[in-house]
Amino acid sequence: MTGDGPAADDRLDRIFLGRVVEPGDEVSGRWVRERGVREVVRRLRDDGEPLPGVTARRWAGLLARAGQADPRRDLAVAREAGVRYVCPGDAEWPGTLDELGDARPLGLWVRGRPSLRMWALRSVALVGARACTPYGAHMAATLACGLAERGWVVVSGGAYGVDGAAHRGALGAGGATVAVLASGVDRPYPSGHTELIGRIAEQGLVVGELPPGDHPTPSRFILRNRVIAALTRGTVVVEAAYRSGSLVTARAAQRLGRHTMGVPGPATSALSAGVHELLRGEAVLVTDAAEVVELVGDMGELAPDRRGPQLPRDLLEPGARRVLAALPARRSAAPPEIAREAGTTPDDAIARLYELRALGYVERHGDGWKLTRQAMVSVRGGRPRC
Amino acid sequence: MTGDGPAADDRLDRIFLGRVVEPGDEVSGRWVRERGVREVVRRLRDDGEPLPGVTARRWAGLLARAGQADPRRDLAVAREAGVRYVCPGDAEWPGTLDELGDARPLGLWVRGRPSLRMWALRSVALVGARACTPYGAHMAATLACGLAERGWVVVSGGAYGVDGAAHRGALGAGGATVAVLASGVDRPYPSGHTELIGRIAEQGLVVGELPPGDHPTPSRFILRNRVIAALTRGTVVVEAAYRSGSLVTARAAQRLGRHTMGVPGPATSALSAGVHELLRGEAVLVTDAAEVVELVGDMGELAPDRRGPQLPRDLLEPGARRVLAALPARRSAAPPEIAREAGTTPDDAIARLYELRALGYVERHGDGWKLTRQAMVSVRGGRPRC
Numbered sequence: 001m002t003g004d005g006p007a008a009d010d011r012l013d014r015i016f017l018g019r020v021v022e023p024g025d026e027v028s029g030r031w032v033r034e035r036g037v038r039e040v041v042r043r044l045r046d047d048g049e050p051l052p053g054v055t056a057r058r059w060a061g062l063l064a065r066a067g068q069a070d071p072r073r074d075l076a077v078a079r080e081a082g083v084r085y086v087c088p089g090d091a092e093w094p095g096t097l098d099e100l101g102d103a104r105p106l107g108l109w110v111r112g113r114p115s116l117r118m119w120a121l122r123s124v125a126l127v128g129a130r131a132c133t134p135y136g137a138h139m140a141a142t143l144a145c146g147l148a149e150r151g152w153v154v155v156s157g158g159a160y161g162v163d164g165a166a167h168r169g170a171l172g173a174g175g176a177t178v179a180v181l182a183s184g185v186d187r188p189y190p191s192g193h194t195e196l197i198g199r200i201a202e203q204g205l206v207v208g209e210l211p212p213g214d215h216p217t218p219s220r221f222i223l224r225n226r227v228i229a230a231l232t233r234g235t236v237v238v239e240a241a242y243r244s245g246s247l248v249t250a251r252a253a254q255r256l257g258r259h260t261m262g263v264p265g266p267a268t269s270a271l272s273a274g275v276h277e278l279l280r281g282e283a284v285l286v287t288d289a290a291e292v293v294e295l296v297g298d299m300g301e302l303a304p305d306r307r308g309p310q311l312p313r314d315l316l317e318p319g320a321r322r323v324l325a326a327l328p329a330r331r332s333a334a335p336p337e338i339a340r341e342a343g344t345t346p347d348d349a350i351a352r353l354y355e356l357r358a359l360g361y362v363e364r365h366g367d368g369w370k371l372t373r374q375a376m377v378s379v380r381g382g383r384p385r386c
Numbered sequence: 387m388t389g390d391g392p393a394a395d396d397r398l399d400r401i402f403l404g405r406v407v408e409p410g411d412e413v414s415g416r417w418v419r420e421r422g423v424r425e426v427v428r429r430l431r432d433d434g435e436p437l438p439g440v441t442a443r444r445w446a447g448l449l450a451r452a453g454q455a456d457p458r459r460d461l462a463v464a465r466e467a468g469v470r471y472v473c474p475g476d477a478e479w480p481g482t483l484d485e486l487g488d489a490r491p492l493g494l495w496v497r498g499r500p501s502l503r504m505w506a507l508r509s510v511a512l513v514g515a516r517a518c519t520p521y522g523a524h525m526a527a528t529l530a531c532g533l534a535e536r537g538w539v540v541v542s543g544g545a546y547g548v549d550g551a552a553h554r555g556a557l558g559a560g561g562a563t564v565a566v567l568a569s570g571v572d573r574p575y576p577s578g579h580t581e582l583i584g585r586i587a588e589q590g591l592v593v594g595e596l597p598p599g600d601h602p603t604p605s606r607f608i609l610r611n612r613v614i615a616a617l618t619r620g621t622v623v624v625e626a627a628y629r630s631g632s633l634v635t636a637r638a639a640q641r642l643g644r645h646t647m648g649v650p651g652p653a654t655s656a657l658s659a660g661v662h663e664l665l666r667g668e669a670v671l672v673t674d675a676a677e678v679v680e681l682v683g684d685m686g687e688l689a690p691d692r693r694g695p696q697l698p699r700d701l702l703e704p705g706a707r708r709v710l711a712a713l714p715a716r717r718s719a720a721p722p723e724i725a726r727e728a729g730t731t732p733d734d735a736i737a738r739l740y741e742l743r744a745l746g747y748v749e750r751h752g753d754g755w756k757l758t759r760q761a762m763v764s765v766r767g768g769r770p771r772c
Contacts, residue, residue: 135652264650264662266521267673276650276673285665287653 007089012071013041014087014106015211019069020044020062021106023209024223027053029102037106045069077212081186082201083111094120097230099256105209105227109185112205114351115317119176119205121358123153124296125228125253127246128162128238129271136162136239136271139263141169143236146289148175151357151364152296155180155232157224158197158206160190162238162246167200174335174367176354180231181208182216182224189216203347225249233296234259236286240274247274254282259295261286316359319344323352324361324375332368393475398457399423400473400492401597405455406430406448407492409595410609413439415488423492431455463598467572468587469497480506485642486616491595494613495571498591500737501703505562505591507744509539510682511614511639513632514548514624515657522548522625522657525649527555529622532675534561537743537750538682541566541618543610544583544592546576548624548632553586560721560753562740566617567594568602568610575602589733611635619682620645622672626660633660640668645681647672702745705730709738710747710761718754 014037021028031040031051043051044066050059075085086092087107094117097104110116124147126140144154144166154170156163158179170177179200183189185208188197200206209227210220222245229235229252237260240246253260260283265272279285286292313321326341326349327333333341339349353369356362361375400423407414417426417437429437430452436445461471472478473493480503483490496502510533512526530540530552540556542549544565556563565586569575571594574583586592595613596606608631615621615638623646626632639646646669651658665671672678699707712727712735713719719727725735739755742748747761 135654139653263653264658264665264671265652267525267649267651268521272650273673276671279650279665279671280677285650285662285671287659287662291666 007087010037010089011085011087011107012075013037015071015074015085016041016045016066016069018106018209018211019071019074020065022223023105023220024100024103024226026102029104032106033102074211078109078186081111081212083109083185083212086110086116091115092117094231096120097227100226100230103223103226108207108209108227109211110205110207111185111201112351113348114176114205115355116178116205116207118355118358119153119178120155120231122151122354123155123178123232124292125155125232125235125249126162126166126238127156127225127228127235127240127249128166129240129244129246130159130161130163131271132161132165132239133265133269133271135265135269136263137165140165140238141172143238143263143286143289143292144169144177145173145175147292148173148177149364149366150289150293151354151362152176152289152293153178153204153354155228157181157221157228158188158190158193158200160192164193164196166238167196171199171203174350176350177204178231179204179206180224180228181206182210182220183208184210184212184214186212187215203350221245222248226252229253229258230256232258234261234292236261236263236292237275237278237283238263239265239269239271240278241270242274242277244274247278250278250283259284261292261295263287316356319348320352320355323349324356327362327369327371329371332365332370334367335369338369393473396423396475397471397473397493398461399427401457401460401471402427402431402452402455404492404595404597405457405460406451408609409491409606410486410489410612412488415490418492419488460597464495464572467497467598469495469571469598472496472502477501478503480617482506483613483616486612489609489612491613494593494595495597496591496593497571497587498737499734500562500591501741502564502591502593504741504744505539505564506541506617508537508740509541509564509618510678511541511618511621511635512548512552512624513542513611513614513621513626513635514552515626515630515632516545516547516549517657518547518551518625519651519655519657521651521655522649523551526551526624527558529624529649529672529675529678530555530563531559531561533678534559534563535750535752536675536679537740538562538675538679539564539590539740541614543567543607543614544574544579544586546578550579550582552624553582557585557589560736562736563590564617565590565592566610566614567592568596568606569594570596570598570600572598573601589736607631608634612638615639615644616642618644620647620678622647622649622678623661623664623669624649625651625655625657626664627656628660628663630660633664636664636669645670647678647681649673702742705734706738706741709735710742713748713755713757715757718751718756720753721755724755 092115140162148170153176155178156166167177185206188194225248229249235253237246237250250260262275262279262283322342326338335346335349339346363372478501526548534556539562541564542552553563571592574580611634615635621639623632623636636646648661648665648669708728712724721732721735725732748755749758
């Protein structure tokens with residue numbers, strides 16, 4: 001949870017602006033970059049001189065929305081619902097989102113225990129058709145399970161079809177999963193996934209750009225996809241027809257230099273046609289989780305566990321430090337055992353373990369977690385850093 | 387049919403040597419390249435000084451086989467069965483086979499009317515599993531039909547499964563197809579395909595390296611695949627398990643700089659696993675005939691119809707010239723009509739039309755054939771060259 005620190009005004013300004021402009025709007029993104037959030041909010045709130053790049057009519061529309069904005073109330077409602085606001089400058093802000101340039105989110109509303117930043121370091125997006133085939137659902141669940149068992153975080157959009165199968169596959173493997181919604185995170189969409197999204201918020205993270213209570217629109221679904229692409233190391237499209245929204249995510253991932261992958265299907269299946277189109281371009285064909293990890297794990301510059309822990313143990317959060325200390329020295333242990341030892345819940349232990357995984361302290365092997373060689377060396381060496 | 391011309395001795399020497407060494411044997415290929423066929427045959431027939439690169443025991447084995455060879459009898463048996471021998475130096479020899487280097491066939495036994503060289507210019511290999519799924523058979527037949535309708539020649543191995551479906555798909559579309567066998571072309575293998583291979587010899591071509599009456603072995607199947615790869619502009623693998631022989635064809639095609647393509651299938655299908663492995667490498671994913679043609683048709687240097695006819699009309703064989711003359715000036719016509727006009731059979735007309743297609747004189751559109759613009763210009767210009 002992020003408190004009101006020195007950035008409290010900036011936080012309130014961003015929440016205010018998030019009520020006025022649409023997600024991914026690059027015109028206002030440019031205003032923020034060139035003039036700062038403060039000045040943009042001042043002009044909108046105090047009916048100041050119009051900012052450039054919009055018509056008078058559009059400016060009037062923005063002023064009308066600004067008149068309704070109440071960031072303190074949004075923050076209070078969110079806190080009541082167990083939702084925090086994470087924005088640039090926060091320790092939990094995932095730096096990879098900055099690569100979106102002027103389309104960078106103003107901030108993200110977050111439900112769930114783990115650190116979004118830590119989890120994003122080791123995450124893969126699994127996306128695809130809502131109206132998927134049984135084959136697509138099977139592949140999404142199987143890939144998600146395999147990624148979870150390898151210590152990777154599965155990110156998807158919380159929708160029916162491939163998204164839901166991916167989240168469930170990760171949850172079922174006792175793994176980590178993040179749902180990026182196109183609605184307020186307190187107002188899950190689709191409503192038929194209320195229970196699933198609640199479970200994700202318990203065991204993982206539910207995030208979104210839109211303020212509490214807000215609803216999705218077609219363009220919000222499309223623009224949500226850039227967040228999924230930017231947050232993750234790579235995007236896997238499981239099933240997608242021509243012109244599917246999942247292809248938007250894949251192309252956003254390509255533009256951002258992320259790995260783009262596709263799961264093949266029968267050439268006779270309309271729901272694989274979009275994936276095949278991708279695979280005829282730059283995307284890499286994958287058929288199992290090992291092939292996904294082979295690709296996304298091969299980014300030396302982003303793989304902290306290849307260079308050893310980057311974060312000294314004494315900078316770990318107390319919760320993560322306790323979980324790390326609870327791991328046995330020479331064998332692997334399952335989350336319930338680790339949780340008992342650390343004096344916390346299994347869900348919290350899993351959240352911490354995935355964070356520690358991102359930092360190179362621990363590894364997941366099937367159901368068990370163990371210290372990495374590097375972590376063990378620093379223990380054995382008798383010079384504990386925490 | 388190639389008569390005994392000035393190269394008669396060379397032809398008999400090659401047939402002799404083909405009885406002694408195995409297809410694709412690079413040691414004897416090097417002997418031929420360095421010393422000439424004549425000298426190699428002399429040493430083997432007259433029990434001369436052993437040639438380098440083989441053990442004494444192996445040399446003795448070759449001498450034993452040489453003692454049984456009777457090239458005049460082979461040629462007579464072949465002629466009786468309507469089979470001709472095509473070798474380097476013949477007008478019908480496909481120059482692309484020379485790219486096999488020391489593994490180049492000594493010659494090919496050929497059944498069927500069309501010119502192997504002409505047909506090879508516009509050919510694509512469709513290969514895959516013998517024990518294919520109904521999906522694989524469907525895709526092979528559909529691709530073959532689509533390629534045939536676009537005026538391309540479908541080359542395959544005459545086997546059960548994908549091969550058979552490909553040949554049948556081309557035949558069913560009134561198209562051109564070539565079976566490259568790993569047995570003597572008068573002794574079709576598998577015997578269950580005797581009727582199919584007979585039909586291919588009627589409407590297309592049946593070719594092979596092995597002399598009349600010879601039988602296939604596992605290594606002959608593997609080495610046959612290099613001929614399929616070298617003969618064609620590209621190879622499409624429809625279904626193949628890991629370590630399938632079709633992958634040998636695909637890798638041979640890659641080494642020869644040919645286009646290599648694969649048809650995707652479910653990631654859960656063991657019979658698509660080999661194809662997916664290829665597609666994770668250099669091979670291009672294809673889902674229909676248009677995508678295949680887009681790729682193989684894009685080789686300017688090998689596409690004679692892009693630069694206009696290369697062979698002047700007065701160098702065309704009389705049969706091809708008659709078929710060309712039988713085409714109506716401004717509309718398309720079907721093979722039976724063209725055959726009537728040219729005074730030949732529909733099968734012969736089809737054989738000639740595909741040769742003329744390779745030379746850029748005619749185009750196929752669905753069921754009809756018509757003169758290309760270039761051919762019409764030379765007719766309209768009033769200066770017929772034949």
